[in-house]
Amino acid sequence: MKVDFLNVLQTNLDVKDEIFEAIQRVVESGVYIGGSEVSEFECDYSKYVSSSYCVGVGNGLDAIRLSLQAIGVGPGDEVIVPAHTFIATWLAVNQCGAEAVPIEPEAHGYNIDPLKLEEKINKKTKAIIVVHLYGVPANLPEILRIARRNGVRVVEDAAQAHGALIDGQRIGAHSDAVAWSFYPGKNLGGIGDAGAVTTNDKKIAEKIRCIANYGSTSKYEHIEIGFNSRLDPIQAAVLKVKLRYLEGWNTKRKAVAEYYISELGDKYIPWKKHDAMKDSVWHIFPIETRKRDELKQVLADNGISTLVHYPKPPHLQTAYKDQFLTTSLPLTEFKCSRLLSLPIGPYMSNESVDHVVKVLNGFES
Secondary structure: OOEOOOOHHHHHHOOHHHHHHHHHHHHHHOOOOOOHHHHHHHHHHHHHHOOOEEEEEOOHHHHHHHHHHHOOOOOOOEEEEEOOOOOHHHHHHHHOOOEEEEEOEOOOOOOEOHHHOOOOOOOOEEEEEEEOHHHOOOOHHHHHHHHHHOOOEEEEEOOOOOOOEEOOEEOOOOOOEEEEEOOOOOOOOOOOOOEEEEEOOHHHHHHHHHHOEOOEEEOOEEOOOOOEOOOOHHHHHHHHHHHOOHHHHHHHHHHHHHHHHHHOOOOOOOOOOOHHHHHOOOOOEEEEOOOHHHHHHHHHHOOEOOEOOOOOOHHHOHHHOOOOOOOOOHHHHHHHHHEEEEOOOOOOOHHHHHHHHHHHHOOOO
16 A cells, blocks of 8 residues: 655645636736735735734745844854754854754653753853744743743744644744745645745834845835845745645644554654644654664555654754764754654545554564
């Protein structure tokens, strides 16, 4: 039985007529930069996450960088980042001229450990980036308390957490700024690169919109050094369609995750009792195994596609080889050596999920 890791195509095919109608509307409008499609999606998404403002940008990396720039991060500053994350979280810091300071994840989870924060905060610390990795919310309330006590700003990287909850409220308006990616494989994905920042701070929203538009607030008037990172109207139109289906798709993801959790043993899911699980949207469903390569091959032999998120942490990447030569992050490295991501998505059949579980439970780990 063939089980895809994620059927990205199907999420588009199921709403194909609406997507084609939206694209045709953009083409026939003659407005190919900005315009009503972008502003309407920004309005819809800000309402969805209960934020005051939403600014569409070119992609998720730009969303993080713009958020940092808008709160004043620059050369000489330090930004605390999760050690275990996709490298974009770190790249955004360096692109601002600041230094990334990594923090290990929780022992029984994958998000940044609040207990390790204050020992890294100093006079150079400008901000903390909180990543809601795999769609599982981080302990943001505790992180915000620590940050406010120390006068540090907080930016969320919510690229994998569209629709996830914290204290009953959707992620998107808790901190200074929240960065989003709408890469095609996300829970809410476009048909190309796209991103956004949500915030309750009008000055941050205006700053982001200015920097992302060549540093301009009016045509041919440039008040600062900016660059070009604008949400494409076609992507906005497609996202506006797909946003209407997001909650249903997330519900189906949760059903798959709940079956995995109920049927797989503690040998695969050491984080089974994590408090944030119930509020996750399961962009990724990770398991841990000491025989990852062997298990990955067994699953492949049974038609099951898996991925590894992420095989090499940022501090071990060639891009950072000089900066982190003596850095030791043993927990991050340990988890990266054991993690394997199972198939999950809104179009997995019960038979597919059951097939994955049976192969896993038949494997001698």
